[in-house]
Amino acid sequence: MTQNAILLNQLLNLSQQELEHTKIRFNLNNGHVDPIEVFKTNPEEVNTNWLLWREKNNRFHVGDIVISLVRISNDHYLFTAVKTITKDLGVHNGVAYDADERLESSNFDGRVIVNFHKDFRASVTEALKVIDSLEVTEVLPDLFNDNHFPGYDNVRLSYSQLGNIIHSQLFDWNSALENQKAVYLITDKKSGKLYVGSATAERGMLLKRWRTYIKNGHGGDVALKQLVNEKGFDYVKSYFQYSILENYNARVDDAIVLARESWWKLTLGSRAEELGYNRN
Structure with missing residues (x-):
């Protein structure tokens, strides 16, 4: 004491x-x-x-x-x-x-x-x-909330943490993500499988893209949608983790982001069914 x-x-x-x-x-x-x-x-x-x-x-x-x-x-x-x-x-x-x-x-x-x-x-x-x-x-001067943006290289969020950021509309997170293109990684912490995705201008930038995962767990991605159908949304809520592999400002051409997405899929082997959830 x-x-x-x-x-x-x-x-x-x-x-x-x-x-x-x-x-x-x-x-x-x-x-x-x-x-x-x-x-x-x-x-x-x-x-x-x-x-x-x-x-x-x-x-x-x-x-x-x-x-x-x-x-x-x-x-x-x-x-x-x-x-x-x-x-x-x-x-x-x-x-x-x-x-x-x-x-x-x-x-x-x-x-x-x-x-x-x-x-x-x-x-x-x-x-x-x-x-x-x-x-x-x-x-504390106000109600506890420790969700301050840690920098793009240090983003690693559980489903509940990401959900809190999205629903609370935290200013520093919104400012950091809403105009960023990115290659991101979803990790299934139970199976170890990976999903590499991209956020481009066409897909609404990173903040909007990640909102779709909070909404339904799969964001429209084929293998993730199948997983949610088979194991339920609660599986995603319990085991999924979200991080950023690379981020780019809004002026970077979408083709560059998509090329880097493909590079990461090959590097991490996430197209192999036993290793990941990517199907293209």
């Missing part, structure tokens, strides 16, 4: 009596869905559908206070909400509770980053066990 550290509860101001009836839910990456990306796209999905979900065991009771923390990376978590359970809906495998937001601390929702080393498996724990170890490292 850092000397003179600020603890999360110094911001939430829960009394000792309240802490005795408080539980904390740690939302972690399960290998398929990254909760911080879900939060950035739709905070209520995390703060209601995830926080108040019950499978078999009854984690909460009427009167309990529940805190949501979402892992950002390693030992850093984002505080996203604190609510009081007002009703048990008797639901299993669904949202099982009604809850009221704690207005006294709602100003901090989605803005406070805490440091905590989680060394236990349970996703829900009693607050008294950990509350004195939740150290505040930063209070």
Whole structure:
């Protein structure tokens, strides 16, 4: 613990009596869905559908206070909400509770980053066990969003990350991609197969081209469309990754981009059915 550290509860101001009836839910990456990306796209999905979900065991009771923390990376978590359970809906495998937001601390929702080393498996724990170890490292001026454009050579995005960029219309990403031609790579992280594509003036530049993948998963490409038909859109959402091989400004002739696309297909072997999804 850092000397003179600020603890999360110094911001939430829960009394000792309240802490005795408080539980904390740690939302972690399960290998398929990254909760911080879900939060950035739709905070209520995390703060209601995830926080108040019950499978078999009854984690909460009427009167309990529940805190949501979402892992950002390693030992850093984002505080996203604190609510009081007002009703048990008797639901299993669904949202099982009604809850009221704690207005006294709602100003901090989605803005406070805490440091905590989680060394236990349970996703829900009693607050008294950990509350004195939740150290505040930063209070953000606005709702958390770390999707700043990293430069063309450093773009590597999951489906959920790309979807958040598209739906949120992030200015720096839009400015960087909307007038760029490119040769891009889609990687199927489960099978290892590759798809090399191009964004030209005819195909609407890179931002518009990538929007089609977010919309339907395949962008009209033959083998990707077949994959979506066979395995479903959720397969794409879970396993596809998007990156840029080469980018060009809008004045570069489309023929140059298409030639480089063919070069990358040959280099990576993505036309071979066992290696990739390119069919031309």
